[in-house]
Amino acid sequence: MGPLFLIVEDDLQISNFIRFSLDSQGYSCLEASTGKEALNALANEPVTTIILDLGLPDIDGLEIIKQVRTFSDLPIIVVSARDQDAEKVEALDAGADDYLTKPFSIKELLARIRVVFRHTGAQNKEVQSVYKFADLEIDLAKHKVMVRGEEVHLTPMEFNILALLLKNYGKVLTHKYILNEVWGSSLENDVQSLRVFMANIRRKLEENPAQPRYIITEVGIGYRFADE
Amino acid sequence: MIEQSKNLVKFKFISRQIGVVLLLTLLATFLSFLIRHLGFTEANIVIVYILSVLLASRYTRGFIYGIFSSFIATLSFNFFFTEPVHTFTVYDKSYIFTFIIMLLAAIFSSTLTSKLISAKEKANAQEKQAQTLYEITSSLAKTRGIKEVISDSMQCLSNLFGCDVICVITDEGSRKLETKTLQKNTGNTHNSELDKDQLNEFIAQYYSEPIQVQDKKVCIICLPQEVADINQENGYLLDSVFIQITIAMEREYLNKEKETAKIETEQERFKSNLLRAVSHDLRTPLSVISGASEMLLHRLDDPEDVNVAQGIYEDSIWLTRFVENILSLTRIQEGRLNVVTQLEAVEEVIAEAIRQVQKHAPNHNISVTIPDEVVFVNMDSKLIVQTLINLLDNAVKHTSPEGDIYITVTLDSGRVWFEVSDNGTGIEESSLDRIFDIFYLTDNHRTDAKRGMGLGLAICKAIVNMHGGEIHAENNTTGGASFYFFLKR
Numbered sequence: 001m002g003p004l005f006l007i008v009e010d011d012l013q014i015s016n017f018i019r020f021s022l023d024s025q026g027y028s029c030l031e032a033s034t035g036k037e038a039l040n041a042l043a044n045e046p047v048t049t050i051i052l053d054l055g056l057p058d059i060d061g062l063e064i065i066k067q068v069r070t071f072s073d074l075p076i077i078v079v080s081a082r083d084q085d086a087e088k089v090e091a092l093d094a095g096a097d098d099y100l101t102k103p104f105s106i107k108e109l110l111a112r113i114r115v116v117f118r119h120t121g122a123q124n125k126e127v128q129s130v131y132k133f134a135d136l137e138i139d140l141a142k143h144k145v146m147v148r149g150e151e152v153h154l155t156p157m158e159f160n161i162l163a164l165l166l167k168n169y170g171k172v173l174t175h176k177y178i179l180n181e182v183w184g185s186s187l188e189n190d191v192q193s194l195r196v197f198m199a200n201i202r203r204k205l206e207e208n209p210a211q212p213r214y215i216i217t218e219v220g221i222g223y224r225f226a227d228e
Numbered sequence: 229m230i231e232q233s234k235n236l237v238k239f240k241f242i243s244r245q246i247g248v249v250l251l252l253t254l255l256a257t258f259l260s261f262l263i264r265h266l267g268f269t270e271a272n273i274v275i276v277y278i279l280s281v282l283l284a285s286r287y288t289r290g291f292i293y294g295i296f297s298s299f300i301a302t303l304s305f306n307f308f309f310t311e312p313v314h315t316f317t318v319y320d321k322s323y324i325f326t327f328i329i330m331l332l333a334a335i336f337s338s339t340l341t342s343k344l345i346s347a348k349e350k351a352n353a354q355e356k357q358a359q360t361l362y363e364i365t366s367s368l369a370k371t372r373g374i375k376e377v378i379s380d381s382m383q384c385l386s387n388l389f390g391c392d393v394i395c396v397i398t399d400e401g402s403r404k405l406e407t408k409t410l411q412k413n414t415g416n417t418h419n420s421e422l423d424k425d426q427l428n429e430f431i432a433q434y435y436s437e438p439i440q441v442q443d444k445k446v447c448i449i450c451l452p453q454e455v456a457d458i459n460q461e462n463g464y465l466l467d468s469v470f471i472q473i474t475i476a477m478e479r480e481y482l483n484k485e486k487e488t489a490k491i492e493t494e495q496e497r498f499k500s501n502l503l504r505a506v507s508h509d510l511r512t513p514l515s516v517i518s519g520a521s522e523m524l525l526h527r528l529d530d531p532e533d534v535n536v537a538q539g540i541y542e543d544s545i546w547l548t549r550f551v552e553n554i555l556s557l558t559r560i561q562e563g564r565l566n567v568v569t570q571l572e573a574v575e576e577v578i579a580e581a582i583r584q585v586q587k588h589a590p591n592h593n594i595s596v597t598i599p600d601e602v603v604f605v606n607m608d609s610k611l612i613v614q615t616l617i618n619l620l621d622n623a624v625k626h627t628s629p630e631g632d633i634y635i636t637v638t639l640d641s642g643r644v645w646f647e648v649s650d651n652g653t654g655i656e657e658s659s660l661d662r663i664f665d666i667f668y669l670t671d672n673h674r675t676d677a678k679r680g681m682g683l684g685l686a687i688c689k690a691i692v693n694m695h696g697g698e699i700h701a702e703n704n705t706t707g708g709a710s711f712y713f714f715l716k717r
Contacts, residue, residue, distance in 0.1 A: 013516040020523055081511060085610075103515035103548055105522055105587070192604075195573050199602035202575070210575040210596035210635070216583070217576035219609045 035059025294338020627652030
């Protein structure tokens with residue numbers, strides 16, 4: 001049986017458009033226009049992925065994420081407006097897997113879905129150790145990074161950050177998440193140090209740090225290791 | 229006319245004073261005859277005369293009349309009571325001494341009395357002035373509104389000087405000046421109009437005093453000329469009243485200014501709330517339009533249909549940008565005081581802007597040059613990204629699809645310079661200094677072909693200025709245009 005999407009969106013037109021896009025890829029969908037309907041559908045249907053609008057009429061989208069996370073790990077992709085960075089970060093920290101900013105293109109939506117699928121699939125497999133991209137090769141086990149055929153030296157901290165991004169490649173990681181994973185704490189000042197580390201990593205991996213190929217900044221939110 | 233009546237008043241006054249002196253001397257003389265008849269000593273007669281001089285000093289104004297009275301008294305004493313009687317000569321030389329003493333005593337006492345009187349009168353006058361001023365001040369303090377201050381001032385002046393008061397209001401810019409006239413008899417005010425050209429001629433007829441607030445003439449108060457003469461005698465009463473009126477007027481002006489400022493901020497807030505609400509509501513349908521047209525774009529086969537879908541898609545994206553710009557504008561207007569800035573890496577901000585622009589302009593070649601070191605600048609990253617997007621969009625719009633766009637970041641002391649340049653059509657020289665104005669489109673006749681981002685550059689300027697930076701534009705010598713802005717490090 002193929003994946004079953006649950007689209008939680010109070011705007012009928014957007015909901016329709018998302019459904020059409022998913023239909024065209026051969027995915028099947030359920031639609032819910034309120035938080036209650038969504039929770040109902042989750043209880044009764046074998047939903048595999050949720051696409052969730054944060055601004056719902058009855059329940060705060062954030063609340064739904066928290067409730068879902070109490071009983072399930074199923075992927076959640078959040079949809080929200082451009083000026084709701086704080087909400088996006090909160091949603092991601094509460095356990096959402098990725099986010100889309102309105103207006104988004106079908107390409108973006110499908111890319112996010114692919115990333116989500118890959119990571120849910122990867123959970124069952126063994127943790128990957130060697131990653132290969134166009135001109136980049138990283139061996140996590142051997143702590144080795146090759147750029148355009150040449151070995152590049154990364155400090156242990158830089159390597160840890162890169163490894164974390166790689167394990168979640170394609171997925172956006174919030175500042176707080178990265179700090180917690182790598183530092184073990186997340187103070188506001190640390191974001192600044194994180195930026196410096198990211199800048200240094202970019203200088204070692206990227207041809208042009210202002211037009212990065214791999215390490216993408218999600219301004220105000222976090223970082224993403226681009227895979228395509 | 230006035231001169232004559234003045235003289236008449238003066239004459240009446242002097243003759244009354246002299247009458248008082250003569251009457252008192254006459255009474256003293258009768259009393260003295262009585263004393264002599266009764267056989268009392270001459271010393272008593274002298275004392276009676278001195279008394280008359282004292283009384284004369286008391287009931288006349290000015291010591292001149294006192295001295296005059298003492299002369300008359302001495303002469304009467306000499307004439308009626310010293311040998312030879314009914315002549316101004318004396319046999320007994322000791323009387324001359326008596327005369328001198330009597331004269332001196334009379335002069336001293338009369339000057340003393342008149343001084344006392346004038347001192348008392350002065351004190352009374354000052355008290356009255358203080359009282360009047362107090363009344364005027366407290367009455368002006370209660371008034372609200374400029375119109376009321378004017379009518380209240382006119383009433384006070386009319387009460388104080390018992391005359392008609394005219395006030396020409398010079399505040400408004402119109403050619404006709406509003407003129408109020410308060411008549412003392414009826415207490416009624418009537419309004420009339422005065423031509424601006426006749427103003428100087430008109431006020432020359434009166435004793436006029438302009439009331440100024442913050443170097444601006446609010447009104448001119450005109451009083452009859454006589455009041456000015458009374459004023460000289462009354463010390464500075466009139467001046468003090470005018471000062472009080474000015475103070476009251478200033479207070480009202482400040483209140484009015486505060487009120488206007490308050491209304492303006494409210495209107496501003498209302499406007500940006502409305503703009504934001506509208507823009508916010510536009511977003512959702514725009515997402516649908518762009519998403520649906522994009523979907524059609526992939527599904528349709530007929531090239532003509534694809535073209536139509538492409539048009540819908542591109543315009544919806546343009547409109548989305550426009551809405552984002554309006555939202556940024558309202559954010560700037562509201563957040564002028566509380567924009568949260570934090571240190572951001574310049575390269576991350578540039579990368580984000582390029583990513584956004586390349587979604588819709590994948591063919592343009594954008595090259596970036598940044599310093600080797602990581603540059604951090606205090607900013608609101610969203611707004612600076614928006615600035616760069618607008619500049620890049622602008623560059624994209626003015627270059628051919630295969631054109632080149634360059635972003636260069638350079639450092640100088642304390643500043644980070646961003647440059648966005650292209651090799652496109654450039655900017656018309658005549659509009660270089662206006663392109664940052666709101667809704668200014670460089671070439672109006674072409675707006676159908678290429679829709680302007682009239683708001684875009686204006687927002688860039690607003691954002692950069694808000695960060696304490698500056699933005700400029702110029703044409704490159706090799707073709708195309710360059711936009712520069714700097715932020716403080």
